[in-house]
Amino acid sequence: MKQQSTFKLDPQSDRYRICPYCKNPHMVVHRNADFCNRKCANDFHNRNKKIAKELSALLGPLEPSAVTEESTISIVPVLTPSQVNIQIFDSFEIEPGDELEVHFDELEIKGFDFDGKYASGRGNLFNMHKKYNGHYTQYGRYKTFRTDFSKLLIYKEN
Numbered sequence: 677m678k679q680q681s682t683f684k685l686d687p688q689s690d691r692y693r694i695c696p697y698c699k700n701p702h703m704v705v706h707r708n709a710d711f712c713n714r715k716c717a718n719d720f721h722n723r724n725k726k727i728a729k730e731l732s733a734l735l736g737p738l739e740p741s742a743v744t745e746e747s748t749i750s751i752v753p754v755l756t757p758s759q760v761n762i763q764i765f766d767s768f769e770i771e772p773g774d775e776l777e778v779h780f781d782e783l784e785i786k787g788f789d790f791d792g793k794y795a796s797g798r799g800n801l802f803n804m805h806k807k808y809n810g811h812y813t814q815y816g817r818y819k820t821f822r823t824d825f826s827k828l829l830i831y832k833e834n
C-alpha cells in the first residue's frame with residue numbers, strides 16, 4: 677500500500693493511525709481521519725452496511741416485545757449518502773434563499789460523503805470558477821457549487 681501522507685511514520689505522533697479497514701499503519705493529515713485512504717473508508721462503511729443488512733435479514737421481522745436494545749441498533753435504517761449530506765447541510769441552518777460557503781475540511785469532519793464528486797477535483801464540479809456556469813450538484817433543497825479549490829458554496833432553495 678502506497679504511503680499517502682507526507683508525514684514520517686511515527687507511532688508516538690498524534691497523527692499515527694492503524695487503518696480500521698486494512699490495518700495499515702499510516703500518518704494522517706487531518707487528525708479527525710482514521711483510514712489510510714478514501715477507498716478503505718468506503719469499503720469499511722459498505723461492509724458495515726452489508727453486515728447490518730444481513731443481520732436484519734437473519735433476525736427477520738421483530739415482534740415489538742422482542743426488540744431489545746441490542747437488536748434495535750442493528751435495524752437502524754442506513755442513510756444514503758445524499759441523506760447524510762442533506763443532514764449535514766441542515767446542520768448549518770441556512771435560511772431558504774440564503775447561501776453559505778464551507779471549507780471541505782469542515783464537511784469532511786462532519787462526515788460528508790464526497791462520493792467522488794469533489795475529492796479528486798475532477799468530478800462534475802471541476803472548474804467551477806466561471807460564474808458557476810449552471811453546473812451544480814443538488815441534494816434535496818440544496819444546490820452546491822464548488823467555488824474554490826477547497827470550498828463549497830451551499831445554496832438553499834426557497
Ligand SMILES: [Zn+2]
Pocket residue numbers: 695696697698699700711712713716
Ligand atoms: Zn486502509
